[in-house]
Amino acid sequence: MQHPAFEEVTIHHEHTDDATFKKKVRKTTILLSVITVIELGIGLLIYTMHKGENPNELLVLMFKGMVCILTLAKAYYIVSVFMHLGDEIRNMIMTIVVPLLLFIWFITAFIWDGNSYKNLRNTYDKHFQETTMPAKHQHKEETKPVEKPAGKE
């Protein structure tokens, strides 16, 4: 179909016939739904692990990493199939994708910073550590006493 109002557009995308299009949309919908279901499954798995006595922190972290990767896969399908970014010319795709690469540094730096702030506070601010550390991570022999003095005055 020609777009008379947009003469600056040189190559018009050839639109696929209905059958191919419907097939592609159906495939992507099923794919997104299946990934979401898997994510939910992992979410519930993490929940049951947390309920257990001694959750394996490394395994929980691995599952969380898997959910992150699955989410990126979902994002890829939404952008490339639903938003048709994959059909545009390369230069245009790059002006969108390359700036977003900043996120790699952005996420690493800020998460690192948050973690470092926690470690520094736990080292130098014992009050912070005592009041916020969950009881099960504290020394096993002393069960956390209620803060009697605080409430009484």
Place this chain on the structure above:
Amino acid sequence: MATTATAHQTKWWSGGKSPFNMEYGKLMMWYFLMSDAFTFGAFLISYGSIRFSQNFWPDPNVVFNAFPGAGHANLPLAFVSVMTFILIISSVTMVLAVHAGHKGDKQGVIKWLAWTIVGGLAFLGCQAWEWHHLITGEHAVLVDGQIDIIGQTTGGNPWGDLVSHDAALAALQKTPHETLISLAHQSNHALTHEQLAAMTDQQLIKEIKLDELHIREKGPIAFGGYFYGITGFHGFHVFSGVIINIVMLLMTKKNVFQNRGHYLMIEKAGLYWHFVDLVWVFVFLCFYLI
């Protein structure tokens, strides 16, 4: 592909044509979406940074476990998966609307746009219910040595670490009469407010079933601000997306695009709508899954 071969031969920067082979409005929509991605990214990364700076963060499966009409049943992730599927399906109907637009099929555009609007409104309804449930929820929390009843707001977080039975029992001794009445009422619905009010503190404490109440400490206060801020900002995007889609629907009905000869405006609205779905994928990840 034939187009790729042509794309290589074309002198894109020689003037007279779009070097990106795209009309102005669509290109600017892409750049707007990119900047919006940075805004959402900044919010989510700030949330991540604060979360990593805490020794304790609430488990989302504990916070988001309610379902409309299911009472106090523990259904982690159930409602939010409904919301996620609503958005995915509305994204699919938007794809179909854009496709109908390419073919110049006015009735198809109207049909699929209408379904997309329904999906958007359904999502907003779900979010309104979820917020209402969180804000008005009544949770027994150990605050300054006594039990308080609070909901999830930007000023308080009831999802801290679980309090041991003995500590909770000790805290009940210092808890005000009115709070004890509410707690006893939560444990025993058979007794009326008048009957409970006539009881002494010790009688009330006996009525309270501590193991069912799951008394917790206060959680990190930042949780509420980030949750309501980011899901609210996303909800605002959904809301404006619905408004844009309604405008598109009315313009289609008035033959504006048919007279213009193309339905490219639907494509731009579609890009925005898919972006809203894309952001939700990440909000869903950061707040509900991990």
